Amino acid sequence: MLRESVRALAEAKIVPFAAAVDEEGRFPQEALDALVANDLHAVHVPETYGGAGADALATVIVIEEVARACGSSSLIPAVNKLGSLPVILSGSEELKHKYLGPLAKGDAMFSYALSEPDAGSDAAGMKTRAVRDGDFWVLNGVKRWITNAGVSEYYTVMAVTDPDKRSKGISAFVVEKSDEGVSFGAPEKKLGIKGSPTREVYLDNVRIPADRMIGAEGTGFATAMKTLDHTRITIAAQAIGIAQGALDYAKGYVTERKQFGKPIADFQGVQFMLADMAMKLEAARQLTYAAAAKSERVDGDLTFFGAAAKCFASDVAMEVTTDAVQLLGGYGYTRDYPVERMMRDAKITQIYEGTNQVQRIVMARNLP
Numbered sequence: 001m002l003r004e005s006v007r008a009l010a011e012a013k014i015v016p017f018a019a020a021v022d023e024e025g026r027f028p029q030e031a032l033d034a035l036v037a038n039d040l041h042a043v044h045v046p047e048t049y050g051g052a053g054a055d056a057l058a059t060v061i062v063i064e065e066v067a068r069a070c071g072s073s074s075l076i077p078a079v080n081k082l083g084s085l086p087v088i089l090s091g092s093e094e095l096k097h098k099y100l101g102p103l104a105k106g107d108a109m110f111s112y113a114l115s116e117p118d119a120g121s122d123a124a125g126m127k128t129r130a131v132r133d134g135d136f137w138v139l140n141g142v143k144r145w146i147t148n149a150g151v152s153e154y155y156t157v158m159a160v161t162d163p164d165k166r167s168k169g170i171s172a173f174v175v176e177k178s179d180e181g182v183s184f185g186a187p188e189k190k191l192g193i194k195g196s197p198t199r200e201v202y203l204d205n206v207r208i209p210a211d212r213m214i215g216a217e218g219t220g221f222a223t224a225m226k227t228l229d230h231t232r233i234t235i236a237a238q239a240i241g242i243a244q245g246a247l248d249y250a251k252g253y254v255t256e257r258k259q260f261g262k263p264i265a266d267f268q269g270v271q272f273m274l275a276d277m278a279m280k281l282e283a284a285r286q287l288t289y290a291a292a293a294k295s296e297r298v299d300g301d302l303t304f305f306g307a308a309a310k311c312f313a314s315d316v317a318m319e320v321t322t323d324a325v326q327l328l329g330g331y332g333y334t335r336d337y338p339v340e341r342m343m344r345d346a347k348i349t350q351i352y353e354g355t356n357q358v359q360r361i362v363m364a365r366n367l368p
């Protein structure tokens with residue numbers, strides 16, 4: 001029922017704008033409005049804090065169905081989870097009440113600020129500093145590639161509080177867009193997910209109360225990694241959603257398009273491609289759902305499954321979307337059809353929340 005209702009909403013309110021959002025590189029406000037109106041913008045927030053209280057699998061299904069319509073729009077529910085999960089996992093009750101309520105209501109979005117210009121895969125090599133000053137922390141630095149930066153009200157920011165301790169000297173904070181000293185870079189000009197703003201976040205002597213720290217001092221990096229164990233599964237969901245959108249479109253096209261006097265769907269070469277696409281996609285979906293169940297139970301092998309789901313599903317999404325372009329021939333290569341957008345959107349799922357090389361490192365270190 002959840003899938004059917006999100007799909008119907010996405011078809012009616014998100015699909016009609018998806019091409020324009022991509023073409024114009026603009027934030028999908030229509031999608032945000034529709035998701036908020038239907039309480040689907042941050043479904044993971046527990047009921048105690050005013051949220052819908054969806055479990056990890058239900059959250060995956062919401063993201064998957066939004067991504068099937070528009071990859072950029074799926075980053076609204078996905079990044080709201082990514083940004084706020086550090087607070088949910090490690091924050092004080094006060095922080096949870098203060099920040100999760102407005103998120104659940106749709107009054108504020110939440111971003112996640114870990115990466116920096118010189119600290120991507122090696123996130124622990126970050127330079128952003130937080131220095132204690134009485135009852136305050138003062139933050140200085142540059143965060144890069146921050147999804148929904150400028151649109152979000154709240155940011156989980158990881159910063160170095162003790163430079164001698166590397167990853168154990170990193171702490172997490174909630175920073176608000178309106179805090180003095182917060183500003184944003186120009187939107188990045190990207191290959192895909194063009195409707196999702198990606199910007200630098202500048203922290204220039206940002207003075208925040210000490211109770212904005214998430215968890216204890218020095219636990220920020222551990223919280224950041226624990227968060228990714230859960231949210232990589234939402235990127236897997238985004239990947240399978242985008243791939244499903246491309247497969248569904250290609251499936252319809254091959255029955256309409258005629259060459260050699262018959263629909264191209266009659267050719268076994270085309271049928272075999274579709275069979276492979278559907279087979280790989282379903283394998284990715286099942287791995288993602290298994291990982292979501294592990295996320296919900298916080299199983300001991302979650303780290304492996306989170307990395308495996310994200311890595312496998314994103315590689316499958318890249319293959320399936322590329323094959324969908326192939327099945328539409330020259331038409332697939334143009335913006336008159338949605339599959340080239342889906343192929344461009346799929347690419348990012350192999351890069352963010354840790355590249356697929358990094359996922360393989362994580363899997364190798366956590367073999368089940």
Ligand SMILES: Cc1cc2nc3c(=O)[nH]c(=O)nc-3n(C[C@H](O)[C@H](O)[C@H](O)COP(=O)(O)OP(=O)(O)OC[C@H]3O[C@@H](n4cnc5c(N)ncnc54)[C@H](O)[C@@H]3O)c2cc1C
Nearest residue numbers: 112113114115120121145146147198351352353354355357
């Ligand atoms: C559109 C977009 C949105 C993003 N959103 C966010 C966000 O909201 N918040 C956030 O914090 N970050 C975000 N990121 C950052 C993203 O997570 C990083 O780009 C990613 O982790 C890779 O870091 P990097 O770009 O510095 O690449 P690098 O780390 O420089 O990697 C370059 C290449 O080297 C490879 N490599 C690096 N180290 C190893 C190794 N040890 N072994 C094998 N190969 C290796 C990588 O796999 C990659 O192929 C976003 C990025 C993009 C492009």
